Amino acid sequence: MKIICSKSDLSTGVNIALKAVPVRTTMPILECIILKATPNHEIRLIANDMEIGIETVVKGMVMESGTVALDAKVFSDMVRKLPDNDVNIEVDESYRVSITCEKAHFNLLGRSAEEFPGLPAVERERQIVLSQLTLKDLIRQTVFSISDNESNRVMTGELFEINGDGLRVVSLDGHRISIRRTQLKEEYPNSRVIVPGKTLIEISKILSGEADSDVVISFTGKHILFEMDGTLVVSRLIEGDYYKIDQMLSSDYETKLTVNKRDLLNCIDRATLLIRESEKKPIILTIQEGQMELKINTMIGSMKEDLDIEMEGRDIMIGFNPKFLMDALRVIDDETVTLYLFNPKAPCFIKDAEESYIYLILPVNISAAV
Amino acid sequence: MKIICSKSDLSTGVNIALKAVPVRTTMPILECIILKATPNHEIRLIANDMEIGIETVVKGMVMESGTVALDAKVFSDMVRKLPDNDVNIEVDESYRVSITCEKAHFNLLGRSAEEFPGLPAVERERQIVLSQLTLKDLIRQTVFSISDNESNRVMTGELFEINGDGLRVVSLDGHRISIRRTQLKEEYPNSRVIVPGKTLIEISKILSGEADSDVVISFTGKHILFEMDGTLVVSRLIEGDYYKIDQMLSSDYETKLTVNKRDLLNCIDRATLLIRESEKKPIILTIQEGQMELKINTMIGSMKEDLDIEMEGRDIMIGFNPKFLMDALRVIDDETVTLYLFNPKAPCFIKDAEESYIYLILPVNISAAV
Secondary structure, eight states, rough: EEEEEEEHHHHHHHHHGGSOOSSSSGGGGGGGGEEEEEETTTEHHHHEEEEEEEEEEEEEEEOOOOOEEEEEEHHHHHHHHHHHEEEEEEETTTTTTEEEETTTHHHEEESSSSSEEEEEEESSSSSEEEEEEHHHHHTTGGGGGGGOOTTGGGGGGGEEEEEEEEEEEEEESSEEEEEEEEEEEEEEEEEEEEEEEHHHHHHHHHSSOTSSEEEEEESSSEEEEETTTEEEEEOOOOOOOOOOOOGOOOOSSSEEHHHHHHHHHHHHHHHHTTTTTTTOEEEEEEEEEEEEEEEEESEEEEEEEEEEOOOOOOOOEEEEEEHHHHHHHHTTTTTEEEEEEEETOOOOEEEEESSEEEEEEBBOTTTTTO | OEEEEHHHHHHHHHHHHHHHSSOOOGGGGGGEEEEEETTOOOOOEEEEEEEEEEEEEEOOOOOOOOEEEEEHHHHHHHHHHSSSSSSEEEEEETEEEEEETTTEEEEEEEEEEEOOOOOOOOOOEEEEEEEEHOOOOOOOOTTGGGOOOOGGGGEEEEEEEEEEHHHHHHHSSSSEEEEEEEEEEEEEEEEEEEEEEEHHHHHHSOOOOOOEEEEEEOOSEEEEEETTTTTEEEEEESSOOOOOGGGGOOOOOOOOEEEHHHHHHHHHHHHHTTTTOOOOOOOOEEEETTTTEEEEOOEEEEEEOOOOOOOEEEEEEEEEEHHHHHHHTTTTTSSEEEEEEETTTTTTTETTTTEEEEEEEEEEEEEETT
């Protein structure tokens, strides 16, 4: 193999591939990145941790095709530290790798890529297209409420549900549900798949966040494939049935209130500094006559703060895990938020008028805390 | 006690005082910051870990004088998260503290400051004055080569040596010596003190780095006192005799070479990525006919790179711990550096013509590595 590419293109590609290199593995070959130069002049980097596989194209010239497996850590560190110029890579039949950039000259021992497990083939039948920005936002705005409890696999993923031209993304962890909806550019056949949270976190690091470049998502019963900017990410899907969340959603309420999002978030954030890690103290909201009082009482001390609100309906006092409120508020990009409450034991809904987002949060029993 | 000050002034002061709050201690009172409002309308924050003591003035209004000890972690977290506005602090006779900022209202329990150990009094007899920038630079450029081996206390500090209008700062760890010299604005009586490395690291975080604001340093036999911008830092000195370094310095050389500093540093940096943590591999410099070849051979692979140099004297091949070369090169702010070599077993000197800096580095035996 003999190729030339720029340090910056190579570095970008290696950083993408690294996201599928496992931290720990019993299969040493998975600690490698595969460098592949094809006879039709494409340079590809491939990595696979058996859950997620990534293949990405690097611009460059192929003088001689070939394939080699390179230790991902050594190769990525090296590429990062090369001078910002053209990089020459040559590999002989014994997988001796020689890398030259300006006057720097490295020799490494690579290995055969034979044992490396290829990426699963995914038929591109069921496909949807959305902008990279939209997908990145959808993930950011829901991924915090997946569960990290591996004993319930379904909860460690997110539901991607396609219904005509609507895409709904759902995550839940037993205490809260996060739902985001977006409109697709065209109609697609209805589908429901459960995508592992880990995949979404890695994908969201690769997505450029640009509104005018697209990502194409294909899925079969077992796999999901994301394609964007010359990069291809394949992941297993989580098998099983997702929760029937529609029956958990209700539009009944007794109290509706609107409040400035930043003020509410900052106030709860201040309250949490009175909580030591081991303590589970609720923040108590007393909603009365157009005012909301937030208060917290812990071993360290107490805090009380009033916020101006607009309200409809009955007065109420209700307690929440402050972290759950903050997680939801942080990913809502609106200036004000509206909360719908029913009674001190029923979930609180934070949602906008179009229900482009719904955050359901279960309250905490405060009879003891008051 | 009753005071008002701005959140930002209070926050700056608390961050300075925090540097003398110990991470672990057997004396719980040391985990506090003392807040003191004096009858002459000064607000002071005080912390002391028994090695370093800090006292800093916060601008504000004193309505009622008093003193209280506040848990440093809780108080600093709270101050950081307050809205950016005036902060009212009131403390009653039972040390109940009430902190109000805009609509946020905190209650905490403070404690008496009675058991808190005061800062040692340092007579301001032997004093020198230099700019904050100069002191910050001197520390940054030498502190990396103090030893962390507590069994040799003298090596964990830096020598501050005053000779007429010259200040020389020295650190050494048994493999290398770092020396920086600066000229003071006036003549002072000769003095030698050993300042703990930890003190210098904390001081350098507090120093503003401005060339036109000064720091006044006073010392007695046991303590050193730094005063700048309303902040006072007292530290114990290390007792004992410092090494006689002048007899280790030599101006003899057989080879003198000048090289671009950034090129040399980047080249060594690239070489180090072939070194696994446990390995101790030298970088080998072969200096010959106006060229310097750097090479390294490790379990991972090998690297070779040529650099252009200007040289005088004999050809030489010599090996170094690459980290020691990099540490020195990183803190030299010149575009080119000059190395003076004698033989493969004698130390290398990196110094400028005026000897405003001298970095002595011992070579590594490479007879086995070649």
